[in-house]
Amino acid sequence: MRKLLRIARHEYVKVAGKRSFIISTVGFPLFFLAVMAFSIFMAVGSEDNRPLGVVDEAGVLAANVAPTERAGGDKLVEVRRFADETTARAALQQGDIQAYYLLPDGYLSGDNARLYYWDKTPATVTQRDFDYYLRANLVASLPAEVRERALAGPVVTARSADGQQEVSGDGFISFLLPFGIGFFFLIAVMSGGGYLLQAVTDEKENRTVEVMTTSVSPNQLIFGKALGLIAVALTQLLILLIVIVAGLAVGARFVDTLQDLRVPWSLLLIIVAFFLPSYTLIAGMMIAVGAAVTELRQGQQVVGILNMLFTLPYFFVIVFFTAPNSPLAVLLTLFPTTSFITITMRWGMSTIPAWQIIASWLILVLSSVGMIWAAARVFRVGMLLYGQRLNFKAMLRAIGARAG
Template sequence: MRNLWLIARHEYRATVFRRAFILVTLAIPLGLLAISALAILAETSSQNRLPVGYVDRAGVLDLSRKSLASMTTGVDIRAFPDEETALAALESEEIQAFFVLPADYPDALQTDLYYLEEPPSTDVWRDFSSFVRANLVARYPQGMQMRLLEGPDVTVHDIVSKREFSQRDIVNIILPFVASLFFFIATMSASGYMLQAVAAEKENRTMELMITSVTPGQLIGGKTVGLLAAALTQLAIYVVAAVIGLMIASSRIEALQQLTVPWTYLGVMGLFFFPSYALIAALMVAIGSAVTKIQEAQQISGLLNLLFVLPMLLLVVILRNPGHPVSVFLSLFPTTAFLTISLRWGLGTVPLWQIGVGWISLVATTLFMVWAAARIFRAGMLRYGQPLRLKAAVAVLRRG
C-alpha cells in the first residue's frame, strides 16, 4: 500500500506541475473571466445615462409612483406636457428618448417612441415598462399591486421524482450543461495523461525498472489515484472560479440572487463520476500496455474517447426529446451514462430505474475493465517491442 501512495504522489506532482495541465486548468476560468469583464465593460461604456421622457395624453402616469417600480438602471424618468417640448429636449440632448402614450391608453396599446440615433437599451426599456405597470395597477389594493408587479411565479411539481422546477431554480438547468462540459474536458485530459503515463514509460523501458520494485496492481492503482487527484484538483479550481463568478454576477443579475444548490444532482453525478473516471483509466492502461508506440495508442484512444463524448454529438436529440429511445439507451450504456443523465437532468425527470441500471452497468463494466487492464498490462510487459494483438489479448483474458 505504501508503494501505491508513493506512485500516486509522484504521478500527481508530475501531472499538476506540467505546463499543459496548468495552461488548460487556468485558461478556462481566466478566459471566462476576461470575456465577462469585457462584456461588462462594453455594456457600461455604451450605456446611455440620459433621462427618458414621456408624453402622457391619457393621464394615467404619475411620477410619484416611480418608487413602486423595479428600476435597475438608475436612469431618470421625466414627464413632458406635449410632444413639442419633449422633442426640443431630445434635440438638445437633455434626454435620450421619449415615449408618447395615446389618449385612449391602455385600451389602445400602441405607443410611439422618439430617439435620435440609437433606441434605449433593453434595460432602460424594461425600467420604463415597469414604471408604466406600477401606474396601471394603482387602482388595485396594495397587496394585489405587489403581486401583479412581481408577475407569476410558476413552479412545476413532478409527482414521479418529487422534483420541482421554477424560474428561480435556473441553476438546475444551467449546471448540468456546465458539468457536462467539465466532464468532457476531464475525459480528454485524463485519457491523454493516463495514456502517456503508461505508453511513454513502456516505450522508453522505464516501466521495466519500476516493475522490479512494485506489483502491476500497485503501479496501475497508484497512477490512477494520482491522476484522479489531479482531476479533482482541476475540478476544485473550476468550482472555486464558478462560485466567485456567481458572487460577482449575482450583484448585477437579480435572478442569480436566489440560487439554491442542487445537492441531489451533485450526489448522483458524484456516484457516476468516479467509476467513469476509473473506466477511462482502465481503458487507457489496456491500450498503453498493448501497443509499442505512443502514436498508435493515441490513435486508438481517440476512437474510444468518442464512446464517452457521444452524448455531446447527439445533443440535439437529447435536447429535443430527453425521453427518446436514443437518450434512454445512452443513459444505460456504460460509457455514455454519466454524460447523458447529466444532460437530461436539467431538461426534466430521469426515471430512477434508468439511473440505477445505468450506474450498475457502469460499475460492472469498470470492474471488468480494471481486471482486464491488469492482465493485459502483465502480458504487455513480457512483450517489449511487440504489440499485443486483439486475439492475444482475448487469450490472456480467457486464461485469467
C-alpha cells in the same frame, strides 16, 4: 495499500507539477474570469444612465406614482413625463433623455405603446424598468397586497410530480451547467487520458515498468496510476467550480439576473457521483491501450475512436430537446461511456426516473472497476510480450486467461 497510495501520489505530483498542467488548470479559469470582467466592464461602461421620457395621451399614469426602485431595492431609471410629443421629441434631440414612450389615446383598448429613440434603443434592463414603472401606475388603485403581487410578476416554480426535481427562475443554470461541465469533462478526458497513454507507452518502451513491477504488483501499479490521475481531475474540477462560484458572486453585483440564483445541489450531486467513475473508465481504457501498443502513435489512433464514444451525446442534442425520455435517450443514459454527459443534459430538460439514475450509476461503476481490472491483466501480458503489439483478440485472451 501503502504502495498504491505512494504510486498515486507520485503520479499526481508528476502531472500537477508540469508547466502545461499549471497553465491549463490556472490559466483557463483566469481567462474565464478575465472575459467575464471585461464583459461586465463593457456593459457597465456603455450603460446609458440618462432618463426616459413618457407622453401619456391615454391618461393612465397616476398623479403621485413615480417609483424609483423595485421591491427588492434595485434602482430604476428615472422617467420624466412630458405634456405632449413635441416637447418630448425636443428633449430627445437635445440629449436630455435617451428615448421616450408614447401611450396613445387607445392604449387601454388595445393600441400598443410606441418607443422613440435617436441612435439606439435603450438597454433591455432599461426597458424593463419602464415596464415596471408603467405597471406600478396601472395597478396604483388596487389593494396593497394585490398591487405588490402584480408588480412582483408571475414567479413560478416547476416541480415534478414525484418531488425529485424543481426548477424555478434560475432554471437556466440547471440547463447550461451540464453543457459547461460536459465540455470540461471532455477536455479532462482528452488531456488526462492522453497523458496516461503516453506515460504507459513511455514506461513500456524504456522498460522502466519492468523495474517497477519487481516491487509492486501490476494491479497496484495500474490502480495507483488511475487513482493519481483521478485526483488530478478532481483538482481541476474543484478549481473550476471555485472560479464559477466566484465569478457568479462578483457578476451578481452588476447583473440583476444573477442575484437570485440558487445552486442546483441535486444536479451537482449527480455530476460528482457520475464524474468519478466516468473518469476511472477512461483511465482504464487508456492504460489498456497503452499496454497493448508498441508506440504512442498507434495508441493515439485508437484513442481517437474511444473519445468518440464519450462525445456521442452531443450528436443527439436535438433528441434531448424534443424527446428527452425517448428510448435513444434512455439507452445513452445506461451506456457507460455516454451516461455521464447524457444524464446531466437530460436533467435540465425532464424528470429522469429514479431507476434509470440508479441503474446507470451501477452500470458505470461496475464498468469502470471492470475496466481497471481488465487493464491490469492486459498490462501484465503486454510486459511479457515486449516489442509486440496486442490485437483485440489477444487482449481478450489475456483477460480470460487471468480470469480463468
